[in-house]
Amino acid sequence: MNKPIAREPVLEVKNLKVSFHVREGELQAVRGVDFHVDPGEVVGIVGESGCGKSVTAQTLMRLIPSPPSRIKSGSIRFLGEEILLKSEKEMRKLRGSKMGMIFQDPMTSLNPTLTVGSQIIENLTRHLNMNAAQAKKRAIEMLKLVGIPSAETRINQYPHEFSGGMRQRVMIAIALACDPALLIADEPTTALDVTIQAQILEVMKELRSRLKTSIILITHNLGIVAGICDRVIVMYGGQVVETGTVKELFTNPKHPYTEGLLKSVPRLDSRKEEPLIPIIGTPPDLVHPPAGCAFAPRCPYTMRICQRLDPGLLDCGGTQAARCWLNHEMAQEANA
């Protein structure tokens, strides 16, 4: 397997389209998504339920059964190899070794009938050809690394003997056991309480600087993104609507949806009198996706062209790009 060369992205997704066949017709969950992840980078994917963020992530690992899903087009290059051309057997070698994944609900993603230790050891013996003793030693190291006290005894316990936060630490230990090039974390703290969430984010930040793993963090919480990510991808209606560095996006959002997301959540450090500005309406129906901009019906700045034509991702300077006509070079003139 190729080692990632410096500056060469770990992951490169191009024009990915994924659909589901449902009774009403073809649900276009992911409609042409492009992005990349550089070595050691933490990329956040933000959006609401149904925006396609989890489908994108699961497609990266080819975890969505087909049917009902169908990858309509696109390319996913991971460490220089095309994921979409791999057989199930080849994928199985990749998952858990070069690509790790943490899911939202740590209880349903661990096997309740196996000890925590055996679930980490399984990974190590299968992918790294370790013998039982080596694997056990490494498993204990991993549990210590993610901050589980008395790892030597905890390793023989079952998932139900762990609390929610501790289970999520175990999940992280499993995902990182084989030193993956990419970790996909799908809402890793959504099921946890804030104080436990803070603990898990701290573990992830520390591991990030120690192991230099690239991370894709999927979340709906903008605060988490601000704290841990380098770059952000905002998704809406199955498309990337804005992308940029964390700093660019939070200080100067260029898409009205990003702006709306930031204004509609009350902030702990804001004054009470500042009104909350909700985004009116509801997300689009992806069985019949709109012809123009998907956000146009909810957008406070909508123009005539927005209904008819999708602008595509327009460059906004720096590394920032947004799928909005307002960023078109002729927008100023058109408005005047």
Next chain:
Amino acid sequence: MSEPLIEVNQLRKEFYLGKGRTLKAVNDISFSIRKGETLGLVGESGCGKSTVGRTMLRLYEPTSGQFLFEGKDVYRSSGARMKAMRRDIQMIFQDPYASLNPRLTIMDSIGEALDVHKLTKSRAERRARIEELLELVGLRADHANRYPHEFSGGQRQRIGIARALAVKPKFIVCDEPISALDVSIQAQVVNLLKELQRGMGLTYLFIAHDLSVVKYISDRVAVMYLGKLVELADSENLYASPLHPYTCALLSAVPIPDPEIEAIKERVIIKGDLPSAINPPSGCPFRTRCPLAQEVCSAEMPPLVEHRPGHFAACHFAGAM
């Protein structure tokens, strides 16, 4: 200052688990809420905040304690008097998918409350009232004949609100009304609750784990930990100068959507998990995770004391963090 509408005194709720074990979900809690006020109740899962709300509505019978509504003792009422009180006290539930009967149309879900209390005289009047309620919460009158599965989460929560408002209550327990909703929809529901409060003079107990939302909507905030009230203050004061170390940790754990603040923020990260409520620690329930804990904390439960005007905290070392 107006008279309190709600007064809760030394409320306890224990669940018997069998084999001599009891879970003290709510352990000796007292608070009051003035008319037109919103009291936020925050804490992490398992702290007993939802049990407080449910016990107030007598969805659970209390183990001991008193709940005075307009001076009348709710737990000592029965029959017609209790039924009249149920009109005044309503609830909005967390999960808009589980709290609506999937086999009733919206008209019947809302109408059930009107029928029970015999609030409308004719079918036409019933229909008119339901349509009025739907419009009040931002839905259309013609939605009345539809079933819950035809609505999105945010719309269902609006239906839940319309149902609670049908009997013209004075006090509503909002039990995590927005935590099942998407961020862009949360603001819609929060604004609706605020508007309704202004227009109808409602009083809320707003239960939630999202501290930013609680701060936004509440006049005063109470913080619970393991069945105990640990801090109670005006929302501005609580957030600006928390006294209890648990409140400090809770506040600093909330991520702020601003990369520059996040980069410099110092976090108080408390170690470990919530202890079991079946076998809680002696003395202060927070002492096992508290960075300030001393010997006195395991010996004595600190009482809830007024440290500043209107600002109560239950800690031997209040304000030390």
